[in-house]
Amino acid sequence: MSINKRILVFLVLVLLIVFSGCGKKERYADFSKKDQSLMWTGERSRPFGDFDYSKIKTEAEALDLLQEKYKVQVPEYYEITKKTLLDELSSKTVIPKEALYSIFSQNKELVFKTLYPFYKEKELQVFAEVVLTYTYSADRKEAYLKSQIININIAPVKGELPNKNVSELIEVLGKNMNISEKEINSGLAGYEKQVKETKSIITTDYLPVVSTSRGLNTDKDFLKEIAVGYDPSGTLREFHAEVSDQMTK
Template structure:
């Protein structure tokens, strides 16, 4: 009888473990295959703690901290973004400067920040920040990639993008975010129409260009939004692009 009871307990335990494992493995099962490539998660039993690595000079050192100390992975989105920025923000007279890296952890959040500066000679023309934020879920006992944010900021007061190629940059970033082509096209068209037809200078400090916020189903998709930032004088100052997990 005791042997049968032990066998029954073992079967129940295996079943429970199986259910728990499936729950974790299926976190993004209802997302599209494309969106699944933008995700990352893994089992974790404690928070990230508090730490500040604000002066990292080499990508290899930043990756080592993330992978060995915190056990998180860098998504392929990061590498693709780096290539896009290098292509779209450099020109015959503007070149990328020294990249800087930083890693910050605050209890249940971990942030990996990369800054790419672009110079014309010694004058900063534009710089881009790529920020990956990881979160720890106490209830689910896992760490996951909460958000991926890319910003491109123009440095001179009356400056432009090095190649004056906002449309091409929007298209490249949108495709990298796995936004459907028709949404990118219609979003850019609407934005260009607004810029052309608006009689007064645009002074929005956050103007969405391409967005899925309206009607977002957080159980099956990431929030994805690309927006423009203008200053009070009506000058385009920044491009903002976000992918985030709303669960």
């Protein structure tokens, strides 16, 4: 083969590599910069395997396991959530106790859970669970953060939030999720009106307060939803805040 033909073959191979690399679009390329910071995606060639780490002692150990063993990252939103929970659920008499961490993986799914308990002396008042779920896509050869879910539960039978700050908590959670101020205010107004004007007790265990589900473009937006839950006696028991990737590919 002549030198010119070898150069031509080489150039063709280089172009093929370049175009094949350009063919795979970054998962969140069409999302806003703010929303991109809420999630994570990275290259991966195989599933997560089956493992159970249910007794992790420290956050540093948990994060190291995620990064070193599973090669996944925790977005800044996780740290923002932690600070919000500590700020909003603590009071002069209710203090946070040591957080609990666990990691579970099964084939294409990896789950990282953090449990934050808050006590008044020896009595549990409220606990919050933050759940990060990662998924492996064999077609795209990548792992991505499928969802981040916050569940806040009021423990005593007739209890309430330590700071009695229902609306304030929902507002802060919404801002952390990059939900617009207009959507947050509209959702809160509708919820507060329902609570005030309802003629019977609310017993719905999942009542959306703020949601971006209507008109959601899954190729450009995450689903973001904040909901509350009541028990059969009409006592507010739970808060649910979710950011999730609804893309089908």
